[in-house]
Amino acid sequence: MQRYFISDNNWTKEQVHIDGEDRHHIVNVMRMTSGDKIICCNVDGSSYLVEITEITDDKVTGALVEALDEKQEMPVKVTIVQGLPKGDKLELIVQKGTELGMFAFIPVQMDRSIVKWDSKKESKKLSRLRKISKEAAEQSHRSKLPLIHEKHTLKEVLSENTYDHLFVASELEAKAPSEDGSFAEALKQISPGDNLLVVIGPEGGLSNDEISFLTSNQFKSIRLGPRILRTETAPLYVLSAISFYFEEWR
CATH class of the missing domain: 2.40.240.20 (Hypothetical PUA domain-like; domain 1)
Incomplete structure (x- = not known):
């Protein structure tokens, strides 16, 4: 229907x-x-x-x-913070992220983002992303639309912190795994109803300054498997893993 x-x-x-x-x-x-x-x-x-x-x-x-009485929404609220990627990758992330149960999406201009949004482009791009998200939510039979926020800086993201868990996808963890960086172990600390914030870097990854800023603000570095994922793949991995853990496996 x-x-x-x-x-x-x-x-x-x-x-x-x-x-x-x-x-x-x-x-x-x-x-x-x-x-x-x-x-x-x-x-x-x-x-x-x-x-x-x-x-x-x-x-x-x-x-x-x-x-x-519909129950299609994820039992935890996952907000994806995405470093601005090139081309139409942002549209793909929003579309597939909506299908996978993303609660909110925040685009961020990061140090290694090649794409730059000016004020004139931003309004048009956000309108396009919200339209894509709406269509994806209708197609996937969701009962709630994800919140597509305006472009932020990392500092602005943290100034609005109302989250129970703060994660950053770490390339270093994939290259040199540590016990502390286990995403599986991190998921065990999350309860239904919690709010999660997950930061994903752009194509060139997060800069050393950004990593230091996040870790000094209580972000937990997590690895998304042993392989280095593309920027548009990483958020979909995160959402898929969380969906499986909370909606199918538990």
């Missing part, structure tokens, strides 16, 4: 109003008519079975049939 994320101001106690691209998709792509049913999700994570009652030139109106 088709799923749509609808902004909070489009809801009433008994109805939901769907406009813009979602209205176009329902009417012109899916060719739906009155009586057809869809699932609509609110920004608060609630979702409803909805029956279409009216279609006009500017909106689709649906009646709320029943609230759904």
Whole structure:
């Protein structure tokens, strides 16, 4: 069944109003008519079975049939902090990260980031990333959209610290493994409901200054297996491992 994320101001106690691209998709792509049913999700994570009652030139109106008790969200909240990579890698990370259950995403201009965002580009890029995340959340049947934050610095990320666990993916740990860098052991310290922050460097990795800054602020270095992963692979490894550990294995 088709799923749509609808902004909070489009809801009433008994109805939901769907406009813009979602209205176009329902009417012109899916060719739906009155009586057809869809699932609509609110920004608060609630979702409803909805029956279409009216279609006009500017909106689709649906009646709320029943609230759904969905459990697709990860039992821990994982925020990915990603050093800005080249090309369209950021879009891939956001798309696949959304499918894998990412709670939030923070792009960061790091010392070795080749890409530079100016203020004019940032707004357009964030709009594109949020659209990609929305489509991925609908496709993967999530009930909550990941938060796609504006570009931060590492200092800004830490100034907003509300996390229970702080991790940084370390290339050094992959090259010279230590017992303290075990991701498997780190996962054992996490409980359902916890908030995790995971920092991933850009193509050139984290600089020595960035590593020192993070470790001095209580970040735990973790290794993501014995191989050196690409910047776009690392966050997907993290999310896959956490999903398996908390949703399948435990």
